[in-house]
Amino acid sequence: MLYVVGLGLGDEKDITVAGLEAVKGSERIYLEAYTSILTVGKEKLEEYYGKDVVIADREMVESDSDTILANADKVDVSFLVVGDPYGATTHTDLVIRAREMNIPVKVIHNASIMNAIGACGLQLYNFGQTISIVFFTETWRPDSFYDRVKENHQFGLHTLCLLDIKVKEQSIENMARGRLIYEPPRYMTVNQAVEQLLEIEEKRGEGICKPDSLAIGCARIGTDTQKIVAGTLEELVDVDFGGPLHSLVLIGSRMHEMEAEFVKEYAFNAETFNTIVKRDYVH
Amino acid sequence: MLYVVGLGLGDEKDITVAGLEAVKGSERIYLEAYTSILTVGKEKLEEYYGKDVVIADREMVESDSDTILANADKVDVSFLVVGDPYGATTHTDLVIRAREMNIPVKVIHNASIMNAIGACGLQLYNFGQTISIVFFTETWRPDSFYDRVKENHQFGLHTLCLLDIKVKEQSIENMARGRLIYEPPRYMTVNQAVEQLLEIEEKRGEGICKPDSLAIGCARIGTDTQKIVAGTLEELVDVDFGGPLHSLVLIGSRMHEMEAEFVKEYAFNAETFNTIVKRDYVH
Numbered sequence: 001m002l003y004v005v006g007l008g009l010g011d012e013k014d015i016t017v018a019g020l021e022a023v024k025g026s027e028r029i030y031l032e033a034y035t036s037i038l039t040v041g042k043e044k045l046e047e048y049y050g051k052d053v054v055i056a057d058r059e060m061v062e063s064d065s066d067t068i069l070a071n072a073d074k075v076d077v078s079f080l081v082v083g084d085p086y087g088a089t090t091h092t093d094l095v096i097r098a099r100e101m102n103i104p105v106k107v108i109h110n111a112s113i114m115n116a117i118g119a120c121g122l123q124l125y126n127f128g129q130t131i132s133i134v135f136f137t138e139t140w141r142p143d144s145f146y147d148r149v150k151e152n153h154q155f156g157l158h159t160l161c162l163l164d165i166k167v168k169e170q171s172i173e174n175m176a177r178g179r180l181i182y183e184p185p186r187y188m189t190v191n192q193a194v195e196q197l198l199e200i201e202e203k204r205g206e207g208i209c210k211p212d213s214l215a216i217g218c219a220r221i222g223t224d225t226q227k228i229v230a231g232t233l234e235e236l237v238d239v240d241f242g243g244p245l246h247s248l249v250l251i252g253s254r255m256h257e258m259e260a261e262f263v264k265e266y267a268f269n270a271e272t273f274n275t276i277v278k279r280d281y282v283h
Numbered sequence: 284m285l286y287v288v289g290l291g292l293g294d295e296k297d298i299t300v301a302g303l304e305a306v307k308g309s310e311r312i313y314l315e316a317y318t319s320i321l322t323v324g325k326e327k328l329e330e331y332y333g334k335d336v337v338i339a340d341r342e343m344v345e346s347d348s349d350t351i352l353a354n355a356d357k358v359d360v361s362f363l364v365v366g367d368p369y370g371a372t373t374h375t376d377l378v379i380r381a382r383e384m385n386i387p388v389k390v391i392h393n394a395s396i397m398n399a400i401g402a403c404g405l406q407l408y409n410f411g412q413t414i415s416i417v418f419f420t421e422t423w424r425p426d427s428f429y430d431r432v433k434e435n436h437q438f439g440l441h442t443l444c445l446l447d448i449k450v451k452e453q454s455i456e457n458m459a460r461g462r463l464i465y466e467p468p469r470y471m472t473v474n475q476a477v478e479q480l481l482e483i484e485e486k487r488g489e490g491i492c493k494p495d496s497l498a499i500g501c502a503r504i505g506t507d508t509q510k511i512v513a514g515t516l517e518e519l520v521d522v523d524f525g526g527p528l529h530s531l532v533l534i535g536s537r538m539h540e541m542e543a544e545f546v547k548e549y550a551f552n553a554e555t556f557n558t559i560v561k562r563d564y565v566h
Contacts, residue, residue, distance in 0.1 A: 006394065008299060008392060008393075009392060010301070011301075012300075013299065013300040013301040013304070014299050014300070014301055014392075015299060015300060016291060016296065016297050016298060016299050016300075016393070017295075017296040017297070017298060017299075017300060017303060018293070018294075018296040018297055020300060021296070084394060084398045084399065084401065085401075086398070086399070086401025086402060086407065087398070087401070087407065089406060089541070092401075092404070092406075092541070092545055093541075095545075096544065096545060099548065107402060107505075109291060109292060109297075109394030109398070109399045109402075109505045110291075110299070110393065110394050111289065111367055111392030111393050111394060111395075111398070112394075112398045114397065114398040114407050115367045115369070115370070115392070115394070115395045115397040115398040116367065116369070116392045118367065118368075118369025118370070118375075119369060119390060119392075121375070123372060123375075124369065124370065124397050124413065125412060125413035125414070125415070125445075126412060127412065127413075128411050128412055128440070129408060129409060129410065129411055129438070129440055130407065130408035130410075131408070132408070151438045155412070155434045157411070157412055162408075222390075222392045258372070258375070258376075261379065262375055262378075262379060265382065
């Protein structure tokens, strides 16, 4: 059996009891470590499980999944995913591959940012499609997500923005020379995401994410050090959210009064927040 | 401390280790039992926790929350929610009330249908807003959700439809006579939801959920008896999905090829499914 086990968002104790039982009964355990991170590392998990854990990087999962799935029709193998197993496309691939090999698969669900984001005070059913914001480079500054935000914006829906993670990336030079030297991991901050959004708004000028549009910056949702700050994009540029992972919610104009009441507890500046809410949002 | 603990979607073992610790250390434990259900009842939970559990019905949570929160500034109280704590508006109210009373609140997240629905094979970021479908009565057949589906449909996004639950409802006669006699619980089936959607399509005629529109019926997601069937609405009218809870996903036209590949494994009729996918969906 292949167990695909969601670990939730915080530390080693956010696994479910059923998930922990699957892990403890598994012959091999892999940890997917490139789409998200916990607040604890592999060593802590190994200590907690009393078992070895193998880090599965992108290359292994995408190009060498047969190693993960080897004899999983006979023994139990656990593939651990931060958040919920169906949060990233890449895990779906693994399940499809297992199916092709007639390996039984059991998915053990857990919280992911896709539902835990409710902690920011907005109702999940008022969110439109989710977008991902990638790190801009000197030469690559893609803005296709702006169109998605615009679609949500048109109907007054909130937008959850997932922020880029770069783990085990090579510099162009090292890649060219075939040197397996990796850059330190990078996690996009709320500040960086907001700067990029404002840059694109400047360019496109369709009024979708203006300096005075309201948003909610979220850091380490579901952990003990969770930080949530609501404010205008301009205000959020300079707020220190601390360590990763960060995410950002763009508030839709259809915000309900009760949502606003909850969110204002997180306001960077309650007065500004209330004024803008009354002017542009809750009607 | 008020712990608001998500129980996940399956049985007693879908609680997280952190959640279980909070429950075991709590002086009082309430189970919210009107927005969703587990596959096990209160007795099984009591046995598993080694503690008494009090059922909190809608009246208690909405009108008598101070009983739940009593002295939670001094002792630990757990409020258990099937799925994730932020899945329903009513739990947000409780958190706001606790804040007003200066009671510290800790939310322990878990899977909810809002993210576990990824099990159907569609990617979560391609979903638009979520809708709820309520039971029609002879005189009340609301169709406002049709407009929401239409909004999602316009951008080719998928729609998760949450289906109505009626627990502890009184008949009009019993209510009028002040008799505290309750009707047996009712859980909307995929079949009923589809029938209602087709009735509204018939009336509105905007081509949003036609008899040959593709959808995915889901039952008991995240449990061992999970059932997923994809097909046209017409096909899903007669599929037996078994016991509650059910939910329904209306597939958006922007469906990606990889999503289609995953979903077709669940097809009621693979041939029909593939034909319609090619004609109206993946481009």
